[in-house]
Amino acid sequence: MARYDALLIVSFGGPEKPEDVMPFLENVVRGRGVPRDRLLEVATHYQDVGGVSPINQQCRDLIAALRPEVDLPIYWGNRNWHPFLTDTLRKMAADGVTRAAAFITAANSSYSSCRQYLDDIARAQAEVPGSPEIVRLRHFFDHPGFVAAMTDHTREAVARLPEEHRDGARLVFTAHSIPVSMAASSGPSGGAYEAQLRATAALVAGDRPWDLVWQSRSGPPQVPWLEPDVCDHLRALHASGTRAAVLVPIGFVSDHMEVVYDLDTEAAAVAAELGMPLTRAATAGVHPRFVSMVRELLEEPEPVLSCASATCCPAPRGRPES
Structure with a gap:
């Protein structure tokens, strides 16, 4: 793990109180022309459970479970809600991180589960002077x-x-x-x-x-x-x-x-x-073998990426590259 000086957990993000819900949903669909009525309909799903998505807490739980496994500082950035990737990269740059491994919490190849995350990381790097190099760990669907x-x-x-x-x-x-x-x-x-x-x-x-x-x-x-x-x-x-x-x-x-x-x-x-x-069935969450998997991915000699080029997993036709 010496070739990395930090681990970055990259996730989707989710609201953590009722007033977060609409701004979060607007971030998710930005640039896609989704009607507001549809957003309001989806918002009721969140409001019915108190306006809180479980995903952010599950990221915190994963980070807590990883700390005894990984001898690296661990950072966390989301695509669609706090902590945003750009803010996290600013913190990493201020801390002197130069090269970090990114564990994206999506196991498979597709635009929305792969390329969109990579594009968002690149966009955040472009906005942060002195941003660290980010190396994406490989897909883990068959790990x-x-x-x-x-x-x-x-x-x-x-x-x-x-x-x-x-x-x-x-x-x-x-x-x-x-x-x-x-x-x-x-x-x-x-x-x-x-x-x-x-x-x-x-x-x-x-x-x-x-x-x-x-x-x-x-x-x-x-x-x-x-x-x-x-x-x-x-x-x-x-x-x-x-x-x-x-x-x-x-x-x-x-x-x-x-x-x-x-x-x-x-x-x-x-x-x-x-x-x-x-x-x-429960999702992988903090199952001990899933947590150990992240460490094992860090220890692999080089990431073997299913999506290895900028042309892989393109945005669907009619959807902006964002």
């Missing part, structure tokens, strides 16, 4: 630590089902839906986002039957996004005779609002309406 954490959480979720439903329960892996065009251009040769998620799901599921489905679509109806939606899929499973299911949010490493609302509220309501026993 044994991530797989082990999600396997343990999935087993725990199966065990929470009524005993008579455990053996036949179907695993339903979920990830954030993205436009089909974005999915097709992800990774160095295209299509990496879905392929990586399927690879992780297969490793976690083992011999159990499983599906990969999508959640949290937010685009206009005329633009094709990855399908099927998790709620539609639960209805289809029930109609085909599946008696119980376990949701596994394989596309998230911590509890974003999309997990708390789209799975724990909306999908749970559909399952209750169907009379289908349903549990949800």
